[in-house]
Amino acid sequence: MDSKRLAGEAAVNYVEDGMLLGLGTGSTVYWSLQKIGELVQSGLRIRGAPTSAETEKIARQLGIPLIALSEVSELDLTIDGADEVNPDFQLIKGGGGALLREKMAASISRRFIVVVDNSKYVPALGQFPLPVEVVPFGWQITRRQISGFGCEPVLRQVHGSPFVTDNGNYILDCQFAALEAPEELHRQLNLIPGVVENGLFVNMADMVIIGASDGSIETK
Numbered sequence: 001m002d003s004k005r006l007a008g009e010a011a012v013n014y015v016e017d018g019m020l021l022g023l024g025t026g027s028t029v030y031w032s033l034q035k036i037g038e039l040v041q042s043g044l045r046i047r048g049a050p051t052s053a054e055t056e057k058i059a060r061q062l063g064i065p066l067i068a069l070s071e072v073s074e075l076d077l078t079i080d081g082a083d084e085v086n087p088d089f090q091l092i093k094g095g096g097g098a099l100l101r102e103k104m105a106a107s108i109s110r111r112f113i114v115v116v117d118n119s120k121y122v123p124a125l126g127q128f129p130l131p132v133e134v135v136p137f138g139w140q141i142t143r144r145q146i147s148g149f150g151c152e153p154v155l156r157q158v159h160g161s162p163f164v165t166d167n168g169n170y171i172l173d174c175q176f177a178a179l180e181a182p183e184e185l186h187r188q189l190n191l192i193p194g195v196v197e198n199g200l201f202v203n204m205a206d207m208v209i210i211g212a213s214d215g216s217i218e219t220k
């Protein structure tokens, strides 16, 4: 059984008629989108605000009515994946490079449900390098400043060129030896002038749905 599919589909049980939904990004949310598409075909009246160009494309193909995130002041529910989740519901996100819009969506959501496979539910964050979105101008300066927090930031690349986010920015992937005090790190990183946003989501998730390959689902 595909554990991402289990978690992604299970979250759609919380979707209700008339809701305005934040649509996350990634291979777990892909399964949520498929299910939401089915609900729309069966007559459910919902609208979705996509958090990435990739999600927008999939949602369009599925016939999910869309509204731009920029036009929304509040969302009823956002469903999104994560790269790591700890027992305090702190998250690392941004493996797919959509962390800024994902965090904007989560910040205006009445409810934020995170969907992951069980390999991502960890006792402490930090095995996964923390993605930090930075402005391209002077990214080397920003990298030096971030490295002062005890990591070696690596510029994310695709086919030898910098990966560019939907917002026209770069991503620095930051592997920390130990990612202690995520809340404080989150605050400090965002004080660096060239940092747009970082992938730590602190005090945002309301529920975590964890799928396992044995077919079980755990809801926290």
Ligand code: 5RP
Binding pocket: 024, 025, 026, 027, 028, 029, 080, 081, 082, 083, 092, 093, 094, 095, 096, 097, 098, 099, 102
């Ligand atoms: C994209 C994200 C994704 O939600 C995260 O990377 C998880 O992706 P997947 O479900 O494909 O494992 O934060 O920016």
